[in-house]
Every structure is written in C-alpha cells, then in structure tokens.
Amino acid sequence: QVQLVESGGGLVQAGGSLRLSCVASGRTVNMYGMGWFRQAPGKEREFVGGINWSGRTTYYADSVKGRFSISRDNAKNTVYLQMNSLKPEDTAVYYCALDLFNRATPVVHEYDYWGQGTQVTVSS
Numbered sequence: 001q002v003q004l005v006e007s008g009g010g011l012v013q014a015g016g017s018l019r020l021s022c023v024a025s026g027r028t029v030n031m032y033g034m035g036w037f038r039q040a041p042g043k044e045r046e047f048v049g050g051i052n053w054s055g056r057t058t059y060y061a062d063s064v065k066g067r068f069s070i071s072r073d074n075a076k077n078t079v080y081l082q083m084n085s086l087k088p089e090d091t092a093v094y095y096c097a098l099d100l101f102n103r104a105t106p107v108v109h110e111y112d113y114w115g116q117g118t119q120v121t122v123s124s
Contacts, residue, residue: 002026002113004096009118012086016122020081022096022115030074033104035111036081038092038120048094050104051079059104064090086122093117 008020022034035050049060051070058070069082079096097111 002029002098004098004113004115006094006096006115006118009094009120011121011123014086014088014122014124016086017082017084018086018120020083020094020096020118020120022079022081024077024079024098028074029077029079029098031102033099033102034070034072034079035097035099035104035106036070036079037095037097037108038090039095039117040092043092045095045108047106047108048081050099050106052104053102057104059106061106083120086120088122088124091120091122093119 003025006022031053033052036048037045038048039045047061049070051058055072067085072079095117096115098113100112
C-alpha cells in the first residue's frame with residue numbers, strides 16, 4: 001500500500017508562486033511514474049503534469065506549460081510541483097498520483113494511488 005500526502009497549498013495573489021510537495025510512504029516510489037492533477041469546483045479532475053521514474057521525462061498540460069515545473073527527489077520519496085505566474089483559473093484542489101506502470105499519462109484512471117489533495121487559491 002502507498003500513501004501520498006500533498007502539502008504546500010495556500011492562498012496567493014495572481015502572478016505569485018507556490019511549490020507543492022508530495023511525499024510517498026509505504027513503498028519506495030523511485031520506479032514509478034507520478035502525476036499531478038487538479039480539480040476545481042464543479043469541474044472534472046484534469047491533468048496538470050507527469051514525470052517518469054527517473055525524472056528525465058516530464059509532460060505538461062498546455063494550460064500550464066512554461067509556468068509549472070515537475071521534479072522529483074527519489075532519495076526523499078518526494079515529487080514537487082513548482083507553480084509560477086499563477087492565475088485565478090489555477091484555483092483548484094491539487095492531487096498527486098502514482099502510476100505503478102511508469103506511464104505518467106494524462107489519464108486519470110491509469111493512476112493507482114492518490115493523495116488527499118491540497119487547496120490552491122489564486123486571487124485576482
């Protein structure tokens with residue numbers, strides 16, 4: 001069993017930055033793909049970005065390209081989401097997820113474990 005715990009969310013003004021962290025426990029995650037998703041009220045959960053097991057390959061949704069960056073520290077069992085130039089439309093609960101098959105795709109159901117989420121609110 002894997003537990004994922006996100007942290008780092010909060011309230012920030014438009015144009016500001018936040019860094020989210022996702023710490024895994026219960027299993028070493030250095031062989032697995034990881035993803036970040038977000039869900040705004042009344043909307044479906046959407047892909048933000050993904051990273052493969054080594055950290056050498058990353059994927060991003062078009063809406064966050066150039067503003068968000070994913071990285072991982074396998075020694076710490078931690079994945080990060082650096083969010084810069086935040087916009088009000090980035091407001092959502094952000095979730096990290098683990099893919100046992102290292103695909104790190106945009107597809108929600110291809111992830112096997114999920115964190116509880118952390119709220120990010122961007123004010124205009």
